[in-house]
Amino acid sequence: MAFTETYRDPQLVTQTIQKIKDIITKPWVIMEICGGQTHALMQHGFDDLLPQEIELVHGPGCPVCVTPLELIDKGIAIAQQPDVIFASYGDMLRVPGSEKDLFSVRAAGGNVKIVYSPIEALQIARNNPDKQVVFFAIGFETTAPANALSVMKAKELNLKNFSMLVSQVRVPPAIRTILSDPHNRVQGFLAAGHVCAVMGYHEYLPLAAEFQLPLVVTGFEPLDLALGILETIRALENGKNEVINAYPRGVIQEGNRSAQDIIEKVYKTCDQKWRGIGTIPDSGWKLNEDYTDFDAENRFDVGQIQTKESEVCISGLILQGRKKPFECPAFGTLCTPQNPLGATMVSSEGTCAAYYRYQRK
Amino acid sequence: MCLGVPGKIIRIYDDNSIKMSEVDFNGVTMKVCLETTPQAKIGDYVIVHAGFAINLLEESEALETLSMLDEIAKLGEQEQT
Ligand code: SF4
Numbered sequence: 001m002a003f004t005e006t007y008r009d010p011q012l013v014t015q016t017i018q019k020i021k022d023i024i025t026k027p028w029v030i031m032e033i034c035g036g037q038t039h040a041l042m043q044h045g046f047d048d049l050l051p052q053e054i055e056l057v058h059g060p061g062c063p064v065c066v067t068p069l070e071l072i073d074k075g076i077a078i079a080q081q082p083d084v085i086f087a088s089y090g091d092m093l094r095v096p097g098s099e100k101d102l103f104s105v106r107a108a109g110g111n112v113k114i115v116y117s118p119i120e121a122l123q124i125a126r127n128n129p130d131k132q133v134v135f136f137a138i139g140f141e142t143t144a145p146a147n148a149l150s151v152m153k154a155k156e157l158n159l160k161n162f163s164m165l166v167s168q169v170r171v172p173p174a175i176r177t178i179l180s181d182p183h184n185r186v187q188g189f190l191a192a193g194h195v196c197a198v199m200g201y202h203e204y205l206p207l208a209a210e211f212q213l214p215l216v217v218t219g220f221e222p223l224d225l226a227l228g229i230l231e232t233i234r235a236l237e238n239g240k241n242e243v244i245n246a247y248p249r250g251v252i253q254e255g256n257r258s259a260q261d262i263i264e265k266v267y268k269t270c271d272q273k274w275r276g277i278g279t280i281p282d283s284g285w286k287l288n289e290d291y292t293d294f295d296a297e298n299r300f301d302v303g304q305i306q307t308k309e310s311e312v313c314i315s316g317l318i319l320q321g322r323k324k325p326f327e328c329p330a331f332g333t334l335c336t337p338q339n340p341l342g343a344t345m346v347s348s349e350g351t352c353a354a355y356y357r358y359q360r361k
Numbered sequence: 362m363c364l365g366v367p368g369k370i371i372r373i374y375d376d377n378s379i380k381m382s383e384v385d386f387n388g389v390t391m392k393v394c395l396e397t398t399p400q401a402k403i404g405d406y407v408i409v410h411a412g413f414a415i416n417l418l419e420e421s422e423a424l425e426t427l428s429m430l431d432e433i434a435k436l437g438e439q440e441q442t
Contacts, residue, residue, distance in 0.1 A: 004367055004406075006427060016430065089411070117412020119379065119394050126377075139411065145397045146413040153379060197408055197416040220366075227426070249423035250408055256416050259397040 007221035016226035017049050020233050027053045028236050029185045030229065031178070031321055033171055034192035035062035035349025036220060042358040044222045050229065057186055057321040058354075060174055061195075063139040064091045064347035065319060066274040067167045069307045072097040075136055075165050077302040079105045079112050085128060087121035088136040090114040094337075094346045098308040118150035118164075125154070125162040134296045137164040141195045144168055144285060145259035148266035151287065151294045163296040166286055169272055171195050172203040173283035178320070179211045186321065188232040190218040190225075193247040200255025204243045212241045219247035266291055275343060276316030315342035318351050325355040332356060367406045367418050368393070384409060 006012065032038055038058045041047065047056065060066055076097045079086035086102070093103040093114065106112035111131075115121050118135050125133035137147040147168065154162040171192065178184060191204055196217045204215045214235035218228025228246045235244060245251055263285070272284025287295050312330045317323040325331045325344070335341040337353055344350035368384035373395065375381065384393040384407060391409075395401050398414040407414035 007423075012430060117392075117394065119381075119392075119412055142410040142415060145415065146394070146411040149394070149396050149413070157377070194408060194410060194415060223430075227430075246426075248426060249419045250416055256397060258399055259415060262397060 004221065007219075007223040009223065013044075013049075013222045013226050016223065016230055020054075020226070020230050021051045023230075023237055024051050024053050024233050025237060027055065028187050028233060029055045029057055030188045030190065030232055031057045031059045031186040032190040032192075032218075033059035033061045033175065034190075034195070035059075035065070035347065035351065035354075036194075037061075037190060037192065037218065037225065038351055039349060039354045039357075040220055040222070041225060042354045044225070045358075046225060046229075054229070054233070058318070058351045059178070059189075059321060060274065060277060060319040061140065061171065061192060062319070062344065062347050062349040062351070063143070063167075063169065064089075064095055065315065065343040065350050066169055066277065067092070067095070067138045067343070068273040068275050069098060069309060070273075070305050071165060071167050072102075073099075073305045073307055074297065074300075074302050075134075076100060076102060076105055077305070078134055078165065078296060078300050079110045080108075081300065083131050085111045085113055085124055085131050085133045086136070087113045087115045087118075087124055087133060089116070089138065091347045091349075092136055092138065094340055095343045096310065096340060096346075098306065118146050122150050122153060122159070122162060125159050126157070129161060132161050132163070132299070134300075135162070135164045136167075138167045140169055140171060140192075141198045144263050144267065145198060145256075148262050151266050151291050152262065154294060155291065163294050163299045164287070165296040167272075168267065168285040169274065170269075170283050170285065172207065173280050174274070174277075175204075175207055175215075177277070177280050177283075179207070179213075181320075183322070186213075188213055188236050189215040190228045190232065191215045191243075193217055193219040193224065193250055196245075196247070196251045196255065198256050198259050200253050201243055201245065201251065202253060208241050208243050214241055215243050217243070217245045217247050217251050219250055274319075276319040310341045313342035315344040315350075315352065318344055325352040328352070367408055370395075370401055370403050370405050370407060370414075373401070373403060382414070384414070 121135035267285035268288040345352040368386040372383040406418040
């Protein structure tokens with residue numbers, strides 16, 4: 001498509017970055033909340049291209065990374081039970097639990113299947129009526145409509161052998177937590193374009209007003225990223241504390257209503273634990289009263305879970321933007337994507353994986 | 362699961378009362394659910410996450426952003442001369 005290619009045009013990106021250099025007069029700290037954007041920024045070498053005045057801090061927007069350890073241990077315990085098919089997005093398999101990961105459960109004969117969509121998990125349930133199919137429903141607002149719709153369809157189809165282990169997180173409460181921290185250094189945000197494609201950006205308006213800073217809805221192509229940063233710097237330099245949409249071809253203020261309706265039908269907001277960060281009020285969704293039958297945590301008794309985090313891994317600080325991966329002694333030595341000690345080294349959205357892949361020191 | 366790349370809808374069909382489609386991503390075809398973008402038509406571009414089209418891409422908006430860029434470039438030239 002012509003306009004996808006245009007949004008990858010190196011010359012337009014260079015021009016936009018030149019514009020940033022033209023208008024910037026002092027140092028600014030910007031956070032990109034989304035792990036997908038962290039990877040895209042590294043991949044296209046933005047840290048080298050941008051003027052030195054800009055410091056990019058990486059946010060906690062990696063769904064795999066923030067899924068609580070207890071839940072991963074629960075998933076592992078469920079996946080080891082007989083007559084269970086455990087369906088998960090591929091990235092989750094290598095995430096370290098307290099003792100093992102889902103990958104090793106599969107290697108030991110557990111029925112763990114990688115799916116790219118919950119619709120596939122639903123199909124597996126239909127095709128295997130004698131097995132219990134459990135889908136690991138993790139993610140931000142971007143996966144919520146997909147995960148929610150699968151449960152809705154399972155109920156419509158009266159599927160008794162489908163359930164979900166849910167860790168569904170929301171971005172705006174996390175931004176509030178970051179900004180409320182007395183040590184916060186972030187002065188402007190790139191708001192994740194695809195989260196806003198689903199939810200819109202009205203939730204960001206009160207954040208801009210309360211914390212007096214700009215939030216700029218930003219897409220994922222190189223030109224989108226450059227435009228998002230340009231708009232952020234322009235707002236910062238002019239003291240404009242507002243929400244700006246730099247990704248209008250993918251996002252409108254009210255978001256995708258049909259998707260929101262599905263989310264509302266199935267989920268309700270809850271306090272949610274984020275791995276490495278802690279509990280953030282109202283930052284998650286769980287199945288509402290109409291769908292509790294489909295909650296794998298109710299369906300399977302997995303007994304007492306004793307969790308144990310790695311002693312060396314500092315991924316919690318990395319997720320909060322307080323440390324960079326190369327400040328971890330294990331980075332690239334004890335900890336690599338083949339042998340990850342923490343979730344941020346596993347995921348295609350994790351910051352440690354991004355630094356390792358694009359070899360940033 | 363979160364790297365939403367745009368793809369083009371090439372076929373729309375029903376699978377057990379779930380609205381599905383085939384979407385072309387630069388020559389690779391994938392099955393994508395359209396339940397959250399009921400207005401989508403063949404030829405539309407969609408952003409896909411976890412096998413779901415979370416939104417359509419608006420071509421008119423895309424072109425408008427680019428024309429804004431043209432102006433930025435022109436301004437830049439004027440400043441330099
Ligand atoms: S490099 Fe590995 S051990 Fe260090 S913080 Fe990242 S994931 Fe944890």
